[in-house]
Amino acid sequence: MSDDVVTAHQLVKTYPKGIRALDGLSVDVRQGEVFALLGPNGAGKSTTIKILTTLARPDSGTVTVAGHDALRRPERVRRLIGVVSQRSGADPVATGRENLVLQGRLYGLRGTDLRRRVGELLDRFDLGGAADRAVSTYSGGMRRRLDVALGLVNRPRVLFLDEPTTGLDPQARSAMWAEIARLSADEELAVLLTTHYLEEADRLAARLSIVDSGRVVVRGTPETLKAELRGDAVHIELRDHTAEPVARAAIARVPGLRDVTLDGRRLSARADDGAAAVPDALAGLDRAGLAVATVTVARPSLDDVYLRHTGRTFAQAEVGAGAEAEARA
Incomplete structure (x- = not known):
């Protein structure tokens, strides 16, 4: 029996003006691992996350998450996943505790179970001292830790992290890396993160797929991919x-x-x-x-792996993606 908890096959997604965001992308994530989609901005990573988390539908392809067809039974998938998007989902006017309580109630938690779960997450993410402060007073790193805590309230089987450390200072980014690594120690939790930071994927991912122009160009463990060079x-x-x-x-x-x-x-x-x-x-x-x-x-580094399989450096790809975005705008 497969231990994959996320399986997507041949995803295609085209936006208006003929923009092909995904061009036959496939991905699989195993139970208890951190899996990374690594690619420059505009490669199709966020579109993939939206489809896997039932926020968008592909033009074609199949998606199974936690044993459920995400296209036919999206409501079942939503109960079993946690999502941390690029932009914070926390209410800045409410306190950290109030955000967690509301999230818990949305998943049906009440009374002692809810209070216990909120307390566990505040302690785990070192937010107890700021729990009753408005989120608007939090630092960037604190907000990001709260975002991850919100994604874990329902004890999901899969946690999706979309560019989890973008915009964080080096110290906050390092702290977030440590927390993501600790999450992978939970055998019941699979973590799929998207990133355009080479070091982040190299450090955190048990396996990764390098994505370019809506396609997976190569996949494997970071060490195996580098050793091939x-x-x-x-x-x-x-x-x-x-x-x-x-x-x-x-x-x-x-x-x-x-x-x-x-x-x-x-x-x-x-x-x-x-x-x-x-x-x-x-x-x-x-x-x-x-x-x-x-x-x-x-x-060899992951940048060298990217160069070998795409014919350009990661920096060149980032510049190209920015130029394409400006042209579309």
Whole structure:
């Protein structure tokens, strides 16, 4: 018997003006794991979450959540999931405690059970001292912890986190990562998060899918995906911008270098032995009159995985997504 608690197959979703948000996307999430959809803004992650949480319907495809067909029985799915959207769902005028009490009542909790559950969540998320303050007085990190607490009131089987740390400062983001990691220790809870932070997916996800233009381009564990890229990543920062053909030609004869790309002044390549390839690469660039600012050699990252499977860096994809959004607007 499959231990998948979320299964979506071949989702297609097209918005007005012919915008294809999802183009045959499939995903599966197992019980007791943190699963990440990693991709740049505009890749289709939030649309996927809306469909999985019954807030939108696909043009085609199938969705099963916690054993129920989400397209035919959305009301059953809603009782079994928790959702933390990009924007806070808490009432800023009400207190943290009042928000949790209201959420509990919506799920049918009353009396002692409700008070106990609210108390448990306030303690778990270190909000007890601020429980009776208006949410409008909370810091960004406190609001985000309250959002997650609201998503857990009904003890869901699946928790959906849509860009859970966007806009948080580094300290608050680190604290939220720690809390999400603790959530995955509960064997009864599956966590599906969307993110455009490479480090977040690498640190939290047991498995992930990289999403680009509404499709899954590759999936697996972070370590497995990185291990598939043999050797080292070589990154060379040039002092000035140059045309990619010039940079490519400059290091074309360097033995062991492959998958060369140029993003602005950043030249990236892969090498079986990065340290051995660097001197020849620098010599080739020098002969072409291209001055070098910095050189780094590192083990493969998820950015390198993204580059291999899409032909562009994550930063390039983010810039492209922003330009497309402006053009549609």
